[in-house]
Amino acid sequence: MWSGRYEDSSTGDAGAIRLSSATPSPGIARLQWLYALAAASFLPALALYYVGEEAIFPITSLEMWQHGEWVRQILYGMNLKHNPLLNWLIIPLASLAGWEHVLAVTRAITIAATVGTGLVLAWLCKAFYRDRAFAVFAALVYITLADSFFFRGWLAYADPLFAFFIFSAMGCLWLACDRANLGLLALGAAALFCGFMTKALTAYVFYGGAALVLLFADPRYRAFLLGPAAWAIHLAALALPFAWLFLLPENTGQGARMFAEIVAKLGPEGIGQYLLKLVTYPLEALVRFAPATFIAAYYLWQRRAPPVAAGDRVWRIALWIALIGFLPYWLAPQSSMRYLMPLYPLAGLLIGRMLWHAGAGAVAATLRWLTAVIAIKFIVVFVAFPVYQDQYRGRNYEEAARDILRRAAGHPLYVTNASARGLSVTAHLDVLRRPAPALTFPPGEWASGFVLAYEADAATGQLVETYRFGSNALYLLCRGEACAEK
Numbered sequence: 001m002w003s004g005r006y007e008d009s010s011t012g013d014a015g016a017i018r019l020s021s022a023t024p025s026p027g028i029a030r031l032q033w034l035y036a037l038a039a040a041s042f043l044p045a046l047a048l049y050y051v052g053e054e055a056i057f058p059i060t061s062l063e064m065w066q067h068g069e070w071v072r073q074i075l076y077g078m079n080l081k082h083n084p085l086l087n088w089l090i091i092p093l094a095s096l097a098g099w100e101h102v103l104a105v106t107r108a109i110t111i112a113a114t115v116g117t118g119l120v121l122a123w124l125c126k127a128f129y130r131d132r133a134f135a136v137f138a139a140l141v142y143i144t145l146a147d148s149f150f151f152r153g154w155l156a157y158a159d160p161l162f163a164f165f166i167f168s169a170m171g172c173l174w175l176a177c178d179r180a181n182l183g184l185l186a187l188g189a190a191a192l193f194c195g196f197m198t199k200a201l202t203a204y205v206f207y208g209g210a211a212l213v214l215l216f217a218d219p220r221y222r223a224f225l226l227g228p229a230a231w232a233i234h235l236a237a238l239a240l241p242f243a244w245l246f247l248l249p250e251n252t253g254q255g256a257r258m259f260a261e262i263v264a265k266l267g268p269e270g271i272g273q274y275l276l277k278l279v280t281y282p283l284e285a286l287v288r289f290a291p292a293t294f295i296a297a298y299y300l301w302q303r304r305a306p307p308v309a310a311g312d313r314v315w316r317i318a319l320w321i322a323l324i325g326f327l328p329y330w331l332a333p334q335s336s337m338r339y340l341m342p343l344y345p346l347a348g349l350l351i352g353r354m355l356w357h358a359g360a361g362a363v364a365a366t367l368r369w370l371t372a373v374i375a376i377k378f379i380v381v382f383v384a385f386p387v388y389q390d391q392y393r394g395r396n397y398e399e400a401a402r403d404i405l406r407r408a409a410g411h412p413l414y415v416t417n418a419s420a421r422g423l424s425v426t427a428h429l430d431v432l433r434r435p436a437p438a439l440t441f442p443p444g445e446w447a448s449g450f451v452l453a454y455e456a457d458a459a460t461g462q463l464v465e466t467y468r469f470g471s472n473a474l475y476l477l478c479r480g481e482a483c484a485e486k
Contacts, residue, residue, distance in 0.1 A: 024133075024360040026367060031136040034367065035118065038143045038374050042111040044381040045154040046104040049394035053420050054156040055427035058102040061090040062430050063438045065099075071250040076415055076426075077440030081254040083244075085197035086158050100431050106156035113164040114153035118143045120164070121345040124171045125352075128178075128314045134356055137363065141355070142348025144370050147288035149377060152338055158199045163341035165195035166203050170210040170321065170342070177214050177221040182229050189237035195342075196241050201258050204238075206342050209324035217317050265334045274333050281330050281337075288337055289344075291369050292351040299358040307354045315353045322346040393470045397421070400467040401428035404452070404476055407464060411482040412449030414442035416460075421469045422452055448480030 056075065063074040064087055073080045073087060089109050094102040118139040126135035143149060153160055172188030175181070188207075195203035214221045224230060245255040286293045300307055308315045325343045329335040355366050389395055404413070404425070413433075415426050430438040442451055453475045456463045461477030 024356060024363040026133055026137070026360075026363055028133050028136065030367070031133060031140060034370065034374065035136055035140050035143065038140065038149070038370075038377075039111075039115045039118075041149075041374055041377040041381060042114065042154045044378075045111070045385075046107050048381075048385055049389045050103065050397055050420075050424035050427060051155060051394070053423055054103065054106070055420075055423035057086055057090060057106050057156055057158070058094075058427050059423065059430060059438065060084075061087045061094060061106075062099060062102060065091050065095065066437055071248055076418070077438075079250075081251070081257045083197045083199060085194060086161055089161075099434060102431065103156060103427070107154055110156055110160040111154050113160040114143065114148060117160070117164045117167055117345050118348075120168050120171055121348055124175065125349060127175055134352070137356065138349050138352035140370060141292045141352040141366075142345045144373050145288070145292065145344055145347060146290045146373075147337060148341065148344055149373070150380060152341065157338070159338045159341045162195055162199040162203070163344060165191045165198055166206050166342035167345045169195060169203075169207050173207065173210055174214060174317070174321075177218070177224050180220070180224050182233065185230060186233050189233050192237050193240045197244070201241065201262070202339070204241075205328060206325050210321045213317060213320045213324055217313075217320075265332050269333065277333065278330070281335075282326075284337055285326075285340070289347050289351065291373055292348075292355070292366070295362075295366050295369055296351050296354045296358075299362045300354065303358060306357075308357045312353065312357075315350065318346050318349050322350060396467070396469055397424040398428045400469075400474065401425050401432060403465070403467075404450070405429060405432050407476065408450040408482070411478075412446065413439060413451070414446070414449060415439045415452040416441060417452050417454050417474060419454065419472070419474075421467075421472050421474050422454070425452065425467070425474060446479065448482045450476060450478050450482055453477050 060073045060075050060080065063077070064070065064072070064084070067074060070088070071084070073082045073084045086106075086109065090102065090106050093109070094105045097105055121142050122135040122139040125138045126132055129135065143153075148160070169188045169191040172184045172191060176184035176188060192203055192207050195207075211225065215225055216222070245251050245258075296307075322343050325346075326340065329339050355362050413429070415422060417423075417426075426439050433439075439452075442449070450464065451461060453460055456466070456475045456477070461479045462483050464476040464478050464483075467474045467476070
């Protein structure tokens with residue numbers, strides 16, 4: 001499967017690749033400063049308003065804290081049957097910082113995960129290539145991939161933390177095989193379980209794909225992975241999710257929900273849509289990995305040369321791990337690009353190595369492009385996004401929450417709207433209403449009060465106010481005595 005061979009470096013490590021004198025050598029300090037600037041460009045996002053469904057984790061964390069609940073993830077008083085590791089990180093930090101800062105706390109965790117993933121990639125590249133400059137360069141390519149750099153890398157979703165744990169698990173697995181190090185393997189297994197506790201069982205799909213590639217990559221890897229100690233570590237890693245799902249009474253039904261959620265992605269909405277998805281999904285990945293993909297494609301076309309050195313087996317192993325991980329989401333009728341975030345750092349390694357192999361000129365040009373991208377990012381987070389949120393959607397979530405709180409003063413207030421707009425307004429209300437309990441779904445019978453609803457439904461209550469957020473609306477309805485004071 002693998003062409004070329006590993007050459008022992010001067011350090012004597014079996015996995016390191018000897019570097020040629022033609023290797024580009026940009027200043028390490030410049031690369032580190034660029035990475036630090038790229039990381040710093042995420043910080044202004046801490047002050048932005050809610051985007052999309054970001055409010056899920058702030059709301060569930062506050063509800064879990066108010067109920068003294070650490071196992072069930074609660075939204076509007078109902079068990080979501082999702083794993084709560086991100087909530088476990090949010091709750092103590094938001095308690096210390098103040099719950100009015102819960103969104104900033106959640107974003108700080110996801111930003112730290114994104115930046116941390118880049119550091120793990122640098123660690124892995126340095127271990128295999130023995131080149132600090134390339135290690136930082138690969139991390140810089142990763143962190144500036146457009147999809148995570150401008151959007152997913154700072155949003156208060158579970159995906160960046162999931163990616164951090166899963167890529168860390170795969171990296172530890174790979175390096176453990178190369179060094180026959182059971183400590184690294186155990187560390188990777190722990191990171192794997194943390195990935196599961198962050199999001200879903202798909203953590204084991206990514207890890208299993210990497211293990212499958214490594215089994216065939218080298219006889220030494222195979223001997224290590226099939227040894228009794230490695231079997232014991234992996235059996236323990238497999239047993240932990242089953243213990244979580246089936247030994248805790250609070251998690252009854254969660255395993256079935258996870259399985260049903262995965263199966264639901266396998267149902268095509270139509271043959272035409274499925275065929276279109278097969279064509280567009282890899283193209284979408286190329287666009288979302290800009291600008292590095294386009295720079296690498298340009299130099300690959302211009303030079304008509306192999307993408308990397310013939311003996312670069314690290315690159316080929318990374319390519320196979322990325323392809324095996326990509327394939328299920330490409331072939332699944334329904335999947336989002338964010339599901340691939342554990343593979344983003346591998347894209348940084350693969351694209352970064354292609355640019356490195358293209359020579360010093362290509363690396364210098366790439367750094368100029370990435371410097372420009374970082375400058376654009378600062379403009380986006382300091383100017384474009386705040387203007388958008390002030391003029392179109394964002395600030396009005398908080399303004400609506402304050403108006404609703406004024407209208408509903410002294411009366412019960414409920415929520416049935418779990419759309420992005422409903423979640424965002426509810427998150428503000430939950431913080432503004434403290435120490436009152438967070439909003440919940442209304443009880444089966446309620447005679448008086450207000451409710452945030454999807455529609456102005458007369459069967460639910462009388463319309464009090466319609467709040468517009470761009471092209472979407474949120475409806476405040478009332479019943480009983482509350483309507484007299486609307």
